[in-house]
Amino acid sequence: MxxxxxxxxxxxxxxxxxxxxxxxxxxxxxxxxxxxxxxxxxxxxxxxxxxxxxxxxxxxxxxxxxxxxxxxxxxxxxxxxxxxxxxxxxxxxxxxxxxxxxxxxxxxxxxxxxxxxxxxxxxxxxxxxxxxxxxxxxEERGAKALKEQVFIDDFPGLMLYLNRYSPQDQRITGILIQDDRNPAEPSTIFASSGVIFSDPATREIRLLLYNGGIHRPVGKTGYRLVEFQEYDLKINIPQATQEVLxxxxxxxxxxxxxxxxxxxxxxxxxxxxxxxxxxxxxxxxxxxxxxxxxxxxxxxxxxxxxxxxxxxxxxxxxxxxxxxxxxxxxxxxxxxxxxxxxxxxxxxxxxxxxxxxxxxxxxxxxxxxxxxxxxxxxxxxxxxxxxxx
Known part of the structure; x- marks a missing residue:
């Protein structure tokens, strides 16, 4: 029972x-x-x-x-x-x-x-x-995050805009980058064209930019413009992708x-x-x-x-x-x-x-x-x- x-x-x-x-x-x-x-x-x-x-x-x-x-x-x-x-x-x-x-x-x-x-x-x-x-x-989205005619904020301290992006040959044109990684010296970068390189070993994305300028404020009223024919910009993959203990x-x-x-x-x-x-x-x-x-x-x-x-x-x-x-x-x-x-x-x-x-x-x-x-x-x-x- x-x-x-x-x-x-x-x-x-x-x-x-x-x-x-x-x-x-x-x-x-x-x-x-x-x-x-x-x-x-x-x-x-x-x-x-x-x-x-x-x-x-x-x-x-x-x-x-x-x-x-x-x-x-x-x-x-x-x-x-x-x-x-x-x-x-x-x-x-x-x-x-x-x-x-x-x-x-x-x-x-x-x-x-x-x-x-x-x-x-x-x-x-x-x-x-x-x-x-x-x-x-x-890590897979590091380079894939780049899209044309869209403001991209997937990278800490950076805002990117690409007018044209060709995934086949990794070429980009009409580039606008707002770089706030160093709050003391923010900068705005314009470039007519460039090439993207992705390095999985170092977990970096490199943007090789051509024919552009870097605009930086100086003090409260000053302004500095640096023009370049070639500029190498390195972008680290977001910290969340780093190996976490x-x-x-x-x-x-x-x-x-x-x-x-x-x-x-x-x-x-x-x-x-x-x-x-x-x-x-x-x-x-x-x-x-x-x-x-x-x-x-x-x-x-x-x-x-x-x-x-x-x-x-x-x-x-x-x-x-x-x-x-x-x-x-x-x-x-x-x-x-x-x-x-x-x-x-x-x-x-x-x-x-x-x-x-x-x-x-x-x-x-x-x-x-x-x-x-x-x-x-x-x-x-x-x-x-x-x-x-």
Missing amino acids: KATLYRYLFREISVPFLLGMTTFTSVLLMGRLLKLADMVVAKGVPFSDVLWMVVYLLPYFCLVTIPMAVLLAVLLAFGRLSADSEVTAMKACGISLYGLLPPVIAFALFAYIATTLVTLYGIPWGNTSFRRLVTSIA KNEMDMSLSELYANINSPRLDRKLRTDMELEVQRRFSLPFACFVFALIAIPLGIQNQRSGKGAGFSLSIGVLIVYYVILTAFKAMGERGMVTPLVAMWSPNLLFVAFGIYLFHQTAEERRLYLFTALAEAGRRIRHAFTTGRTP
């Missing part, structure tokens, strides 16, 4: 878990969609490359969305069971609230394993691959430990890496923490519906991540050790979850839901009678 019950509970949790994963991942992805869409429409980046960027971002999102989805799934599942009096029927059959824990803990264990794999292997792979892809795209989120666990044990590492960097190591184990453990809290909250929230359950889960998540952020800030400042900084939110929520679970097992109504029910009753009364509650 218990095996059947456990399978039933497992299925009840699985459906809202998938719904939560889809919803939370979509919400997080929405913040990146405008920027990704701009890369396709305005920058001409292939749609396939943008799809790969989304794939590389998914592990980072999953680190957050899996524990969030566990909380939502367990809360909605037990809210539905309680609303349909199935929890009461289970108690009548001699199954206490503690007897309902095994399938929930088993589900949280699967989520914990998935989140741990994501944080240990998925995130370093995704972040590194994302950086490499962005670098590759920017790995930060702690891009490193594997072995790389983090190797850097932490290095005597040459700066103290602040060592602290950041120690915090990252603890974070990679503490955030997956939040699956157990959220599952423990969600059971009593779902049962106590029985009559409020799925909308209220979703809002309640968001509220719990906000409180958890605010506390996590606060402790992380204390860890970065050296006020507490990285171990304490990353694990304190879990310990606080475990203690809170045990209290909620015990109160619910003893069939004691939580003050929060009593207050919400009373507020709802007063509001309904006000709408019905037209009086102030």
Whole structure:
């Protein structure tokens, strides 16, 4: 009988878990969609490359969305069971609230394993691959960014306008360049023609300009004109394409430990890496923490519906991540050790979850839901009678 019950509970949790994963991942992805869409429409980046960027971002999102989805799934599942009096029927059959824990803990264990794999292997792979892809795209677009009769601002400190551009022989005519790379000496360059050379080895684009002039202001009222028959202008590919050193989120666990044990590492960097190591184990453990809290909250929230359950889960998540952020800030400042900084939110929520679970097992109504029910009753009364509650 218990095996059947456990399978039933497992299925009840699985459906809202998938719904939560889809919803939370979509919400997080929405913040990146405008920027990704701009890369396709305005920058001409292939749609396939943008799809790969989304794939590389998914592990980072999953680190957050899996524990969030566990909380939502367990809360909605037990809210539905309680609303349909199935929890009461289970108690009548001699199954206490503690007897309902095994399938929930088993589900949280699967989520914990998935989140741990994501944080240990998925995130370093995704972040590194994302950086490499962005670098590759920017390098390929270095020379391709040149278009005729369009103001080009893809190069830091430079604005280019080319009246005619021939990609076949790399010749350009009717050239206007505003060079603000040195703010103390801005200059405007005109040239009748020129040739483009791209050097992938040095990551430079060279413009060999012919028959033109360089206009520079001198002081507040002065002006200088330098005419040339031939002028060589070098343009560095944007800084975003340069090889970026790995930060702690891009490193594997072995790389983090190797850097932490290095005597040459700066103290602040060592602290950041120690915090990252603890974070990679503490955030997956939040699956157990959220599952423990969600059971009593779902049962106590029985009559409020799925909308209220979703809002309640968001509220719990906000409180958890605010506390996590606060402790992380204390860890970065050296006020507490990285171990304490990353694990304190879990310990606080475990203690809170045990209290909620015990109160619910003893069939004691939580003050929060009593207050919400009373507020709802007063509001309904006000709408019905037209009086102030």
